[in-house]
Amino acid sequence: MGTVDRHLVRDSQITASSEMDEDHAAPKGRLHNTASWVPNVSDNDQNIQVDFLAPYEISGVVTQGRSDTEAWVTKYAVYYSTDGISFHPVLGADNKPIVFSGNSDQFTPVKNFFPGPEIARFVQIRPLGFHKSVGLRFDLYGCDTPSPLPPTFAQGTPTPAPPLPSGGTPSTRGCQFWSPWVSNSVPDQYAGELEMFFQTPMVTSACTQDFVIG
Known part of the structure; x- marks a missing residue:
């Protein structure tokens, strides 16, 4: 989806619940970057988010660990939204939020695909487990052409x-x-x-x- 390309996704479009410092801010969390996103506190209340500015079909995630030390996310959930207010988890066949398997080292990219594409403008990765501390670089898979939202209908005259x-x-x-x-x-x-x-x-x-x- 181009989060690696700063011309397609600007730094201002990548935000996080918290950041350890400027050198580990949310925009540092791009896949293969020489720096990484690291939150101020490593717990299950953190997230990193990208705003694509328009709805797109998102089909998967690829993650890496922290670039400058042995720390990585071992499992996570993915939430998405079209308005930035109401977020929904990616669900599995059991209709429960999927807990995706993350990384086992700091460098190897690990890919996870959704059961089906989700239409989203905003996507959040929410770490649920980590090695030593939360450290993350990521990118998203999907269609690089904006997708229209499902139509809404107003009741007419019978x-x-x-x-x-x-x-x-x-x-x-x-x-x-x-x-x-x-x-x-x-x-x-x-x-x-x-x-x-x-x-x-x-x-x-x-x-x-x-x-x-x-």
Whole structure:
């Protein structure tokens, strides 16, 4: 993703929860740098963050230890955000935050990839274990073209459904109408009606009226 390149990611875009001193500030934590990020305190409350200034697809992390002494991060979690306020952990198949295996020496890069890409503007690495002290250099894998955020939908004016079949049984499991924010089309017996999975909660939460099963 180019955190190594200062022309693509400026020093001001890399920040941290704390820094030991100017020689170990957050921008020093670029992969293969001759210096490293070292926090003021080595504990599990520290993080280093990069702001890409726009959302990108992020798919993995590569880390190194501290360059000037034998110290490195042995395990960590990755959190991401699109607004810099609400951060979400990268989750595994068990729907729990993944604890990634880190380094076992100060020089060898160690790569970890996510189960799938995450759309993020902000990415944080949060150390969860370390050898001697927290010392980190890193880069991120992903698409170097900005990715649009998933669209948001506002509820529109309900539009009437086609005439309901006679002899049906009332039910409370769905909608009696199609809203424009769901679709402007009416499902048919051949193609049906398809929505993206992230639209489903919006559809079901807005469906408060009965419909009829023929």
